[in-house]
Amino acid sequence: MTEELAARDAYLRETTATVVAVTADGVVLDRTVFYARGGGQPGDTGVLEWEGGAATVTDTVKRDGAVVHHVVGEAPPVGTAVMARIDWERRHRLMRTHTALHVLSAVVWGDFGAKVTGGNMEPGEARMDFELEGISVEFGREVEARLNAALVAGHQVAVHFMPRSAALGDPDLIRTKVNLIPESVDPIRVIEIGTIDKQADGGTHVANTREVGPVRVVGTESKGKENKRMRIVQSEPTADS
Ligand SMILES: [Zn+2]
Numbered sequence: 001m002t003e004e005l006a007a008r009d010a011y012l013r014e015t016t017a018t019v020v021a022v023t024a025d026g027v028v029l030d031r032t033v034f035y036a037r038g039g040g041q042p043g044d045t046g047v048l049e050w051e052g053g054a055a056t057v058t059d060t061v062k063r064d065g066a067v068v069h070h071v072v073g074e075a076p077p078v079g080t081a082v083m084a085r086i087d088w089e090r091r092h093r094l095m096r097t098h099t100a101l102h103v104l105s106a107v108v109w110g111d112f113g114a115k116v117t118g119g120n121m122e123p124g125e126a127r128m129d130f131e132l133e134g135i136s137v138e139f140g141r142e143v144e145a146r147l148n149a150a151l152v153a154g155h156q157v158a159v160h161f162m163p164r165s166a167a168l169g170d171p172d173l174i175r176t177k178v179n180l181i182p183e184s185v186d187p188i189r190v191i192e193i194g195t196i197d198k199q200a201d202g203g204t205h206v207a208n209t210r211e212v213g214p215v216r217v218v219g220t221e222s223k224g225k226e227n228k229r230m231r232i233v234q235s236e237p238t239a240d241s
Contacts, residue, residue, distance in 0.1 A: 003031035010204035014085035036062035046086040093123035106197035135228035155194030
């Protein structure tokens, strides 16, 4: 098992750690700030540094409770003390993108009663699919306006750990399919955005929706009956954001 520091504090950029295993595809540490790919969020990239060496981390995945850092070049041997540092610029963009997606899902559910059927993100851009009969450019514009209004409202984004039994009885978490989380997971990590959204989630988020910045809806398309896709992109943060 790897202690996953980002689960409690998404703003940690680096940590000291010890190599506990080296596998064919990467390095396992006793603890890490790297986010392992999952829930539509890509794995972190960055660097491991140690006395006399360094390795670039190209991706991070989770396997049997262990976080595996995919490295290029020579891996540090077991027992080595390392500094594990993420590519913060990329990760922060992903945090903004991930929070934007949750607010998008809250707007489309709250104002139009449509559930999310899927989604995926890259730094600064994402797509989300909804259980909608139809979709239009005008609808996209309407959602874009409501999404940006919700973001600038400055909702706090909180991380909770809820006992599984309580999570399974929460209507918001039921709607977002908390029951599909493996039974061994207890407590369940929950991301709550002000009063507008609450869902079980493993990802990294900004602390306040204002930090997301402006978001544009750049595409609306049909992916089948009752399945409509929306694409969003983020503006780069300005000096005063
Ligand atoms: Zn999420």
